[in-house]
Amino acid sequence: MNNFQRHRRLRTSAQMRRLIRETTVSINDFILPVFVQENLTGKEEITAMPGVYHYGLDEFRRLVVEIAEKNIPGIILFGLPAEKDEQSSSAYHPKGIVQEAIRAAKMEVPELLVMTDVCLCQYNPAGHCGFIRNGKIVNDESLQLIAQTALSHAEAGADVVAPSDMMDGRVQAIRSLLDENGFQDTAILSYAVKYASAFYGPFREAAHSAPSFGDRKTYQMDPANVREAMREAESDLREGADMLMVKPALSYLDVTAKLRSSTQVPIATYNVSAEYSMVKAAAQQGWIDERATVMEMFTSFKRAGADFILSYFALSAADWLKEE
Template sequence: MEFDRHRRLRSSAAMRRLVREHRWTPDDLVYPMFVQEGLSGKEEIASMPGVYHLGLDAFRREVEEVSELGLPGILLFGIPLEKDEHSTSAYAEHGIVQEAVRAAKAINPDLLVMTDVCLCQYNPAGHCGIVQDGKIVNDPSLKLIAETALSHAAAGADVVAPSDMMDGRVAAIRALLDEHGYVDTTILSYAVKYASAFYGPFREAAHSSPAFGDRRTYQMDPANVREALREAASDLAEGADMLMVKPALSYMDVTKSIRDNFDVPVSTYNVSAEYSMVKAAANHGWIDERGIVTEMLTSFKRAGADFIFTYHAKDAARWYKEEG
C-alpha cells in the first residue's frame, strides 16, 4: 500500500524549525501601557494580573525594561485626574499621555511610541465621542479627536491610533496633522473594532466604562465581516497608513479577510479579556501559559497580522530570548 509520509517533515525539532511556515519574534510585538496622572509608583490592575497603572516614575522604569527586551514599540493609554464633558485633558499640552510620550522619547528615542486617540477616558460619560442630549454625536466629536492626535504628535508620538470609531476621524486627523506640519506622523486606524465582551478588564484598566448605554452604535457588530472591509477601505481612503483588527482571538477570520484585501500593514490587538483568561487559568495551574501564549501569537501571524498588540509582550520577549 502506498501513502504519503507527512511525518517525515515532523521528525525532529530541527526539521520542524526548518519547514515552519509562520513565526513570531519580539519584533512583531507592541506593549500596551496605562499611564495614570498623579500616581506615584504603580498599582496592579486586579482583573489583569501583571499589568499596572503606572505613574510617570514607574513608567520611565518600564520603558527602560521594554527597551532592554528589544520590543519595538509601546501603545499609551492615559488616565487623567480630571474629566469634563469636552474631554479637555485628552488634548492638553501637558496631559498625562503627552508627558508620557516626552518621557519615553527622552529615555529611548528609537522606541516607537504609539498613542491611543480617544475621548472615553477623559469625559464623565465614558463614551468615545461627545455626548449631546443623550446621544453620542459624530461630527462635533471629530474636532476634539483630531486635536488630541495633534497634541500627541506635538509631544513626539511616532504613531497616532484613533480608536473611537467615529466616521471621518482619520480624515480629520490627517488634515490637522498635515496643516501643522506633522506630515510624517503615521496613522494606525482601529479600523475594525468590534463591540466586544472581551474588553471587560480594559474598562477597569482605563477607567472608561460608559455611564449609560453601550458602544454598539459606533463599534462594529461582531457578526459582520463584509462591514469590516468597508470600514478598512474608508479609513485608507481618508489617509490611514496601517490597519488594526480588534479583538484578536475570536476574529482571526476577519484579520485574514483584511490581509487578503489590503496591502498595507495589518495589526491585531490581543485584548484584555483574552489576556486575563490565560492568566487566570495559568494561575490555577490549569494550562501551560507559555505554550498557550506562543501558540496564540503564532495563530495571529498565521491569520495575517504583521504585528500584534499584546499584554503578554514582555513575557513573550523573555521566552524568545531563553530559546535562543
C-alpha cells in the same frame, strides 16, 4: 508499496520542524500597551489583569528602559487623567498625562516607537468615545476633539497616532490637521475594525472608562459582520490611514485573514484584556501552560495575516523568545 504519503517524515525532529516552519513569531512583532495615570507615584496592579499595572511617570520611565532592553519595538499609550469634563479637555491638553508620558519615553529611549491611543472615553464622565449631546454620541462634533487630541500627541513626539473611537471620518480629520501643522511624517494606525466585544471587560477597570449609560454598539461594530469590516477598512485607507488594526484578535482571525487578502498595508491585531485575563486565570489554576498557550495564540495571529501584535504578554513573550 504504500499508497499513502508519509507527512510525518517532516516532523521527525525539532530541527526539521524549525526548518520548514511556515509562520514565526519574533520580538519584532510586539507592541506593549501601557496605562499611565496622572498624579500616581510608582505603580498599581490592575486587579482584573494580574501582572499589568497603572504606571506613574516615575515608574513609567523605568518601564521604558526595560522595554528597550528587551528589544521590544514600541508601546501604545493609554492615559488616565486626574480630572474629566464634558469636553474631554484632558485628552488634548499640552500637559496631559499621555503628552507627558510621550515626552518622558522619548527622553529615556529616543528610538523607542511611541504609539498613542486616540480616544475621548477616558477623559469625559460619560465614558464614551465621542462628544455627548442630549444623551447621544454625536459624530461630526466629535471629530474636531479627536483630531486635536491626535495633534497634541504628535506635538509631544508620538511616532504613530491610533484613533480607536470608531467615529466616521476621524482618520480624514486627523490626517488633515496633522498635515496642516507640519506633521506629515506622523503615521496613523487606525482601529479600523473594532468590534463591540465582551472581551473588553477587564479594560474598563484598566482605563477607568466604563460607559455611564448605554453601550458602544452604535459606533463599534457588530461581531456578526465581516463585509462591514471591509468597508470600514477601505474608508480609513481612502482617508489616509497608514496601517489598520483588527480588535479583538482571537475571535476575529477570519476577519484578519480576509483583510490581509484585500490590502497590502500593515495589519495589527490587538490581543485584548479578556484574552489576557482568561489565560492568566487558567494558568494560575494550573489548568493550562501559559507560555505554550500564548505562543500558540500569537502564531495564530501571524498565520491569519497580522504583521504585528499589541499584547499585554509582550514583556513575558520577549523573555520566552530569548530562551529559545
